[in-house]
Amino acid sequence: MPTTAELSPAAAAALFDLPRPAEECRIVVAMSGGVDSSVVAALAARSGAEVIGVTLQLYDYGAATGRKGACCAGDDIRDARDVAERLGIAHYVHDHESAFREEVVEGFADAYLAGQTPVPCIRCNMGPKFTDMFAMARELGADCLATGHYVRRVMGAAGPELHRALDPARDQSYFLYATTDEQLAFLRFPLGGLPKDEVRALAAAAGLRNADKPDSQDICFVPDGDYAKIVTKMRPEGVRPGKIVHAATGEELGEHRGVIHFTVGQRRGLEIGGQPEPLYVIGIDAEAAEVRVGPKRMLAVESARIIETNRIGPLPDAPLTAKVRSLAKPVPVVLDGPLGDNAATTIRFVQPEYGVAPGQAAVIYAGERVVGGGWIASTEGVAG
Structure with a gap:
């Protein structure tokens, strides 16, 4: 693929499926500070449309300064600002810390306490990332809202459809299933047909400072992967010890420090010895603080x-x-x-x-x- 500088404005505009000539359009880009959304902003700027970058601040900025591997906080906001400045586009930061905490982080903690295995990235897309950003883009008079997600928007007989990314290793469609028809009509995903190495090459060619920035591997508000620590901090009163029992026989096999440390299908960390076959978490009864285990066939x-x-x-x-x-x-x-x-x-x-x-x-x-x-x-x- 050509670099952003080599890409013609018409070719760049085609990635956004604009309703009118690009020079008459306004594109709002959701900028998290990562390389993907930065490349989307660069492509939008290359199209000739007016481009506005918007970043949602989801954490306390002071506490998050210097934090790595997160999203929409600390260094990420600075990176988004720097990219926007280099591209010569407007950039706004909106404080959504309270909404993110209530809609995503607290829901995450409550789900674990209920014995469930939550997916906060979907909740975030259903709330702050799409619903709220969608409203902001409309208020700014945008023709579309573009993001760096690896999915494709394909026109079908009944209107726009959401398809998996061409690169299966990068596909993010699982996290966007709650997108509404109204949102999909307004959203654009210009990276859905590109592999990651080409996206990084585009970033480097555009001189973006975050071209080599590592991808976030964990849930953004749990950068060290310790989910239980977050739940304990949010809901300390809800964490209590209980029994580990065999799902088939009811036999007590051990004790645990809280159901928040377990998910269905888990094998490691049970600390149960002397069993004739490997045991897995089959179910969790949060009300009884009981973790039920059994052989794989019971899963x-x-x-x-x-x-x-x-x-x-x-x-x-x-x-x-x-x-x-x-x-x-x-x-x-x-x-x-x-x-x-x-x-x-x-x-x-x-x-x-x-x-x-x-x-x-x-x-x-x-x-x-x-x-x-x-x-x-x-x-x-x-x-x-």
């Missing part, structure tokens, strides 16, 4: 009930698959009920699926297209 699930469902576009008359974890492979499923409008429904796996955890999202696909999804509320094990 087999034949269906899952999902709630607060969203559908993107019409439901296709085609085979469906589902991802029940961000890194899982899509597996064939059948829908048993409606999808969308916050309805509850059941997905039935054609073959038993393992490690399906309440609190995670089940995202439904038809080939490369994201059909929608919902939150896993409960599962039904394989009979016998």
Whole structure:
């Protein structure tokens, strides 16, 4: 792919599917401070449109200064500012710390205390990153809101569709299943057809200071990966010890320091010895502070009930698959009920699926297209 300097304005504008000539348009770019959103801003500027970069400050700036591997805080805000200055575009920072704490961080803590395995990145996209940023972009008179997500917006017979990124290693569609039709009509994802190495090359060619900035590997507000520490800090009164019992026999096998240290499918960290076969977390009863363990075969699930469902576009008359974890492979499923409008429904796996955890999202696909999804509320094990 040509560098941003070599890319013609018309070619850059085509990445944004603008409704009018670029010079008559305004593009708002969600800038987190990372290399991906910075390249989107550079491409938008190259298109000839008026470009405004917007960054949501999600943490206390002073406390986050110098912090690495986060998003929308500390050095990331400075990087976004510097990129905007280099590109000659306007840049605004909006304080969303309170909303982020209430909608994402506190929800994350409460979910763990309830024995669930939350996905805060989806909650963030459903709230601060899309809903709030969407409203800001509208207020700024933008023709579209562009982000650095690795997904594709493809025009279908019924309107825009959300598709997986061409590079499966970078695909972020699992985290965007809750995107509404209205949002998708306004959103643009110019990086969905590019591999990461080309994105970094574009950043370097544009002289962006964060061209070599490492990708964040953890949840942004848990940069060290210690989820339990965050939950304990947020809800210290809710963390209590309990028993580890065998899911089949009810036999007490040990004790634990709190259900927040466990997720369904977990094997390590149980600290149970002398068992005839490896044991996994089969279920968590948060009310009883009980962790239930058993052999891997007990993890087999034949269906899952999902709630607060969203559908993107019409439901296709085609085979469906589902991802029940961000890194899982899509597996064939059948829908048993409606999808969308916050309805509850059941997905039935054609073959038993393992490690399906309440609190995670089940995202439904038809080939490369994201059909929608919902939150896993409960599962039904394989009979016998």
